Amino acid sequence: MAVAAGTRRQAKTLGGAKLREALVGYAFVILPLGFFFLFFIFPIVYAFYISRYEWGVLGKIESVGFQNYRDLYHDDLFRKALHNTLVYTAVVVPGQMALGLLAAVVVNQKIRGRPFFRAAFYFPSLASSAAITAIFIYLLNADGLVNKLLDRHQPFFADSDTALPSIMGLNVWTTSGTIMLFYLAALQSIPTDVYEAAAIDAAGPWRTFRKITFPLLKPAHFFVAVVSIIGCLKVFDQNYIVSGGTGGPNYSTLSVVLYMYRTAISDLEWGYAATIGVVLFLVIFVFTLVQRLLFGRAEVS
Amino acid sequence: MRRRVMRVGLVCLALIVAAAAGVASHGGGKAAAAPKAAEVSGNITLAGWTSGGSTEGQLLKQTLAGFAKKYPKIKVTYTALDPYQQNMLAKFAARKPADVFYVDSNDFPDWAKQGLLEPLDSYIAKYHFSTKPFFPRLLSAFKYQGKTYGFPKGFSPLSMEINTAMLAKVNGKVPTTWADLRLLAQRMKAAGVPAGGRPICFQPEWARLLAFVYENKGALLNASKTRAVVNSPAVREAVNFYVGMINSGLAGTQQQLGAGWCGEAFGKEKAAITFEGNWIMPFMAEQFPNVKYRVYRMVRNKQRATLSFTVSYSIAKSSKNKAAAWTLLTYLTGKQGMATWTSKGLELPSRKDVKVRVGGRTAYLRDAAVGRPWQFAPGFSKVMTVANNELTAVIEGKQTVNGMLAKIQEAANDALR
Numbered sequence: 062m063a064v065a066a067g068t069r070r071q072a073k074t075l076g077g078a079k080l081r082e083a084l085v086g087y088a089f090v091i092l093p094l095g096f097f098f099l100f101f102i103f104p105i106v107y108a109f110y111i112s113r114y115e116w117g118v119l120g121k122i123e124s125v126g127f128q129n130y131r132d133l134y135h136d137d138l139f140r141k142a143l144h145n146t147l148v149y150t151a152v153v154v155p156g157q158m159a160l161g162l163l164a165a166v167v168v169n170q171k172i173r174g175r176p177f178f179r180a181a182f183y184f185p186s187l188a189s190s191a192a193i194t195a196i197f198i199y200l201l202n203a204d205g206l207v208n209k210l211l212d213r214h215q216p217f218f219a220d221s222d223t224a225l226p227s228i229m230g231l232n233v234w235t236t237s238g239t240i241m242l243f244y245l246a247a248l249q250s251i252p253t254d255v256y257e258a259a260a261i262d263a264a265g266p267w268r269t270f271r272k273i274t275f276p277l278l279k280p281a282h283f284f285v286a287v288v289s290i291i292g293c294l295k296v297f298d299q300n301y302i303v304s305g306g307t308g309g310p311n312y313s314t315l316s317v318v319l320y321m322y323r324t325a326i327s328d329l330e331w332g333y334a335a336t337i338g339v340v341l342f343l344v345i346f347v348f349t350l351v352q353r354l355l356f357g358r359a360e361v362s
Numbered sequence: 363m364r365r366r367v368m369r370v371g372l373v374c375l376a377l378i379v380a381a382a383a384g385v386a387s388h389g390g391g392k393a394a395a396a397p398k399a400a401e402v403s404g405n406i407t408l409a410g411w412t413s414g415g416s417t418e419g420q421l422l423k424q425t426l427a428g429f430a431k432k433y434p435k436i437k438v439t440y441t442a443l444d445p446y447q448q449n450m451l452a453k454f455a456a457r458k459p460a461d462v463f464y465v466d467s468n469d470f471p472d473w474a475k476q477g478l479l480e481p482l483d484s485y486i487a488k489y490h491f492s493t494k495p496f497f498p499r500l501l502s503a504f505k506y507q508g509k510t511y512g513f514p515k516g517f518s519p520l521s522m523e524i525n526t527a528m529l530a531k532v533n534g535k536v537p538t539t540w541a542d543l544r545l546l547a548q549r550m551k552a553a554g555v556p557a558g559g560r561p562i563c564f565q566p567e568w569a570r571l572l573a574f575v576y577e578n579k580g581a582l583l584n585a586s587k588t589r590a591v592v593n594s595p596a597v598r599e600a601v602n603f604y605v606g607m608i609n610s611g612l613a614g615t616q617q618q619l620g621a622g623w624c625g626e627a628f629g630k631e632k633a634a635i636t637f638e639g640n641w642i643m644p645f646m647a648e649q650f651p652n653v654k655y656r657v658y659r660m661v662r663n664k665q666r667a668t669l670s671f672t673v674s675y676s677i678a679k680s681s682k683n684k685a686a687a688w689t690l691l692t693y694l695t696g697k698q699g700m701a702t703w704t705s706k707g708l709e710l711p712s713r714k715d716v717k718v719r720v721g722g723r724t725a726y727l728r729d730a731a732v733g734r735p736w737q738f739a740p741g742f743s744k745v746m747t748v749a750n751n752e753l754t755a756v757i758e759g760k761q762t763v764n765g766m767l768a769k770i771q772e773a774a775n776d777a778l779r
């Protein structure tokens with residue numbers, strides 16, 4: 062009896078210590094976790110709930126089951142928006158990564174004025190996207206600086222062949238600064254002895270980059286690709302500003318988020334807008350998952 | 363017992379007197395449009411997109427000062443919202459909109475349908491508010507399913523602005539028909555007027571094109587707004603004219619002319635002729651005071667017509683102080699309030715009994731009589747997304763006019779269903 066009681070007490074105190082430790086741990090994360098649930102998990106779940114209703118400004122109108130999803134499947138505008146967004150992502154992600162990596166490698170060299178170049182390359186990422194877009198509207202205007210230099214008269218943002226590519230170029234340039242920072246951090250964490258060994262083996266700079274630097278940056282590639290793809294799939298502000306919110310000309314700048322915005326704010330169909338949001342969430346989620354599987358496995362091997 | 367009888371009698375008497383007074387005021391025309399100044403009080407809020415610092419903002423301040431003088435017990439707080447629509451929707455959803463606010467005629471059908479606005483018919487009856495002085499077409503822009511949800515605070519129709527120096531340069535006459543307009547543009551183009559630009563500026567959007575469609579006796583919807591009628595020969599002809607002018611180089615879009623809108627292209631003298639509303643006048647005075655121009659009536663084709671842009675003052679359905687809100691509404695859209703608000707001609711008065719006191723607006727006022735409000739039915743924002751994108755595709759030659767009209771027809775009928 063006494064023994065049993067003793068072990069029980071011991072177990073209790075041991076459990077108590079563990080419990081206390083766990084409680085302290087939770088106490089530390091409870092606030093951020095609370096915010097996370099309140100501002101991320103709850104809205105996602107709630108958006109899914111809303112997406113199954115016809116939902117107006119003042120709330121529920123009627124339950125429509127999965128009709129919104131069926132409508133979305135047959136929605137021409139959504140298809141155009143999704144197409145534009147995917148094309149945009151397919152071009153901008155590699156562009157951003159290449160330019161970001163190039164800038165990182167450049168500013169990682171021991172060159173004169175290195176702090177200046179670091180700041181200069183990072184600067185576009187600091188400025189507000191709205192302000193940069195507004196400046197580009199002037200630069201790419203039919204009478205703007207770019208046309209003066211090219212001696213042409215092309216309204217870049219008003220022509221459906223050039224509007225989206227112009228936004229792509231603009232975004233590759235502005236976001237490459239942030240990506241440069243990620244790469245720079247990763248570059249500096251590569252141990253110097255690897256390079257020394259390569260130098261002893263008489264590897265040239267290009268070979269060193271291809272065989273050593275690039276493969277060793279794999280975790281950075283994964284991280285940057287994920288961040289960059291998510292950012293691209295959510296493209297909105299540049300398209301909104303350039304087209305005045307219409308997604309024109311000829312639907313060329315209509316992105317998924319811009320279409321979602323229009324559906325909510327202009328068309329007042331909040332249930333349908335939530336449906337678009339849920340589908341976009343799933344698209345991003347699947348992309349990230351696939352990437353994690355691909356790169357994650359590679360990392361282990 | 364006697365006292366009670368007396369009291370009942372007094373009440374009856376009071377009722378009879380009140381009723382008589384009501385009848386008298388109704389017949390006599392001296393209607394008590396709003397509750398008496400002493401009766402209503404409280405704090406109410408007003409929301410709009412007019413920013414406080416602008417000329418418009420000064421006028422609004424002046425108008426509200428007039429109101430404060432007349433109704434000292436009502437305290438009005440004005441908030442400018444930017445972007446207006448998004449902010450208003452957030453406030454509606456939070457059940458905390460302003461008591462009185464602007465409603466764009468284009469947003470109106472959706473806002474009324476969603477039950478955001480207070481119907482005004484019972485107030486009109488109760489306070490014998492006369493809606494007769496309002497231009498009927500503008501007033502009807504704020505009716506939904508037979509009920510009135512707002513009174514127009516003013517309006518601006520599209521008319522034709524011409525650069526007088528450029529007109530003189532080619533010895534041209536002011537065009538009155540589409541044919542005249544084309545001839546004049548051809549003459550200007552041949553003479554290289556304006557240098558580095560195009561004779562006309564046309565915005566590639568239905569909010570301009572539709573005026574020409576109406577002139578050609580076409581329309582987007584039938585009169586009862588139950589069916590799309592956009593896929594018709596009359597509309598096709600108007601679109602062909604509009605797009606044809608652009609593609610033959612007689613007209614240019616604002617983007618082709620390196621401007622943000624046609625008013626800017628007109629001010630920069632990249633276009634000699636444009637079709638805008640009277641909002642262009644303060645813009646020209648501020649930005650391009652040296653450009654000489656005049657405003658003429660819209661060119662006509664099968665009939666005279668134009669588009670009018672109008673905005674109402676409406677009351678929130680969830681307003682807590684509707685008596686005070688109604689008092690403010692009827693002051694702002696009443697003779698006195700509107701006279702102050704429109705005194706600089708930034709908007710034209712939507713009441714016939716308010717005179718325009720600034721010059722140069724004759725053409726707008728005359729076109730106003732044939733102006734139709736820029737408004738369709740609930741759910742038409744999406745139709746316009748399609749319509750405007752298709753129009754840019756037609757201008758680029760990537761879509762046929764028939765293809766565009768079929769798409770718009772389909773989208774419109776979807777929205778009406």
